Amino acid sequence: MTLPVDGEKISGAQLYDAHCSTCHQPQGQGSFEGGLPSLLHNTAVGRSNPNNLVMVILDGVKRGAYGEDIRMQDFARNLSDQQVATLATYLTGHYGNADVKVSAAQVKVLRDGGPVSHLGALAQGAIALGVIVVILLVI
Known part of the structure; x- marks a missing residue:
């Protein structure tokens, strides 16, 4: 099998073979003694x-x-956002939920710390409102 010159075009199966199959086995069955999950x-x-x-x-x-x-090694340094998306989509399609598709944009958001939470802004607003209420009560 010839790999594409552009690393972003490597298929999910090729990424699995290169990075996952050594531990999880070629058919995804996990390690023989059960230490690495299927x-x-x-x-x-x-x-x-x-x-x-x-x-x-x-x-x-x-x-x-x-x-x-x-331990399972991390692949954050080895794989681009597109490669992680391709691999994750392959894994879900081949071993789990075929309806799930992962995009490079989703991977980037997660790599950067996840989606922005609105709880921080709400907490700051509640604190500011509390300070105003206390000031009004003091006056």
Whole structure:
């Protein structure tokens, strides 16, 4: 199989073979002793919201299994936003929820810390309102 010259055009299957299949096995069945999870029916690839899967690809995982620390390396430095989107879409389509598509824009937002929360602005507004109320009560 010939890889495209443009790394942004590498297919999800090629990305899986290059970065995931060594640990998760060629068919996604996970490690033989069960320390590395199967991708088949895995909650990260089966959800309608792929954010957890994208973050696992970007940041990796550290977890305990059978009394051992098991780590999945992060791919944030190795894969572009488009490559992560292509890989995540391949994983959800092949092992989980085929209706889920991941875009490079979604990956960029998550790589940059996630969507902006409006709770911070609401909290600041509530504090300002509280200060005004206290000032009015004092007057």
